[in-house]
Amino acid sequence: MTRHEMIWSANLATRAERMRASEIRELLKLLDQPDIISFAGGIPEPSLFPFDVARRVTAGILADPNLGPQALQYSVSEGYLPLRQWIAAHMGRLGVACTPDNILITNGSQQGLDFLGKLLLSPGDTMLVEAPTYLGALQAFNAYEPRYDRLMPEGGNRTPASYASAALAAGGRVKAAYVVPDFANPTGETMSLAGRESLLDLAEDLGIAVIEDTAYEALRYEGESLPPLLALDVARCGDIDRTRTVYCGTFSKTVAPAYRVGWVCAAKEIVAKLVLAKQAADLHSSTINQMVMHGIAVAAYDAQVTAARALYRGRRDALLAALEREMPEGVSWTKPEGGLFVWATLPERFDGAALLARSIAEERVAFVPGSAFFATDAHLNTLRLNFSSPNEEKIAEGIKRLGRLIRRM
Ligand SMILES: Cc1ncc(COP(=O)(O)O)c(C=O)c1O
Structure with a gap:
């Protein structure tokens, strides 16, 4: 050397x-x-x-004298407004009454997980996760040096006090619980309605956030859909702006992952902080990708x-x-x-x-x-x-x- x-x-x-x-x-x-x-x-x-819709939508945007220049220009950190409007209506259909101000467009839902780790975790704080859980979430959170404790939403959760005291003994606080409630990666399992309600109870007792990763939510092949945790939380609080659940959604599994278009839907207070994280990270998601995704969603999401x-x-x-x-x-x-x-x-x-x-x-x-x-x-x-x-x-x-x-x- x-x-x-x-x-x-x-x-x-x-x-x-x-x-x-x-x-x-x-x-x-x-x-x-x-x-x-x-x-x-x-x-x-x-x-x-x-492929066909994407070709048509992309060509239409680029040929349009107003949309073309907009598509290749810098844009706002919150995301393309027509896409946020489409997503707000989509969230409404899932039982979450919200406005575009409750939505931030992210580079895939993965970026939402990173930002939430950044905003919520100081080194040594505790993140509650299931065992097993999505590896990419652990990778995103690991950068913020958390401790993990095991969540067992289907009836096996410990008392709130025992989670809190274990976190304190490790030198931090419990800050959030992360779950993939529908058809989880890696298990494929779905959290029951009772499991969802008891997770919200636990989060209320601990005063913590719930991070709801819904990457596979739309891909149901049998059985009845269950309400997202955010919808149950809105029903409890009466208003999305009082909720503790942060819903991370994505078009990756329903449209195409390469556009890297996902979103966060949550109370305005935390969305405003996430917008600042977005600005610092990459200013905004690709304008043209958001515009094309909006066109595809309108024409062909269902x-x-x-x-x-x-x-x-x-x-x-x-x-x-x-x-x-x-x-x-x-x-x-x-x-x-x-x-x-x-x-x-x-x-x-x-x-x-x-x-x-x-x-x-x-x-x-x-x-x-x-x-x-x-x-x-x-x-x-x-x-x-x-x-x-x-x-x-x-x-x-x-x-x-x-x-x-x-x-x-
Ligand atoms: C559970 C889960 N969450 C989030 C993601 C990230 O997806 P994307 O960033 O493409 O939205 C994935 C990708 O495989 C996933 O399995």
Whole structure:
């Protein structure tokens, strides 16, 4: 080493120590190898993308003497007003009466999670999360150096006082609870109405925020829709501007992720703070992307959702049927009513990461080991299986190979 050489590790902030490469990102690279059947990742099926509408809407905007220059110009941090108006009406249909002032457009819902970590968490504060939970949320929050405690909304929550005292003993306060109530990533499970109400009770007792991540909410294949936590919170408070729930929505799973258009819907007071975070981070989301997304939403949102539900329902059914056929005794799995994932639990002696290594080498099948999705106390004998990418034929073949390998081990 010479005196010229930079030692980066000696200069990183403490928050950077918890930033690690995601197993999922690494695994996504495997999708490029054509002989691998991949249940890893969680990306939408590209044949669902609205190519024709997108072409028409984009050309229309760029050819318009008023809209064209606007589309390629800087714009306000809150987001494109017609899109916020469309989203406010959409939220109204979900039982959340609100105005565009309650909406901030973000670069995907992922950016909303980052901003909420930034606004709510001081180092050592506690974030309540389920086990397992969305890995990307943990990555977003980790930068703000929180402690995690386990949320069990389906009847298993501890007393508010025990959450509060554990947080205090760790040198901070409980600040928020993060949940994916509908067809969660990674489990595919949905929080019951009673679970939603008891989570709001807990949050009220603790005086904390609820972060509601609704990435998969629109992708329901059977059963009745449940009200978002924000709708239940509005019903309790009488007015969105008195609520504690921050709803993070996205067009990534219903229209297309590449536009990077998501939104936050919440009380004006916290939206105003989020707007300041947005300004500091990137000024605003891409103006043209927001305008195109607005045009697509007006022309084709319902059709997009209908088509996605039909295609993914078939793939979910194929995956559940294949698991039933191929998995040996001792393996169990969730039966999601929507979303993109099934969560499987193997006998205790299995380690998902070791299984993946053999699965790729011996059977050319990929999935995500479940341990990545735990903030604390990982269960190693778990895996996440995505069913949006492989077609029904590949699903049947992939699960046949995986079942064969598990029997061999
Ligand atoms: C539960 C959950 N939340 C949020 C996101 C982020 O999505 P986006 O930033 O594209 O809206 C994802 C993406 O996979 C997700 O699974």
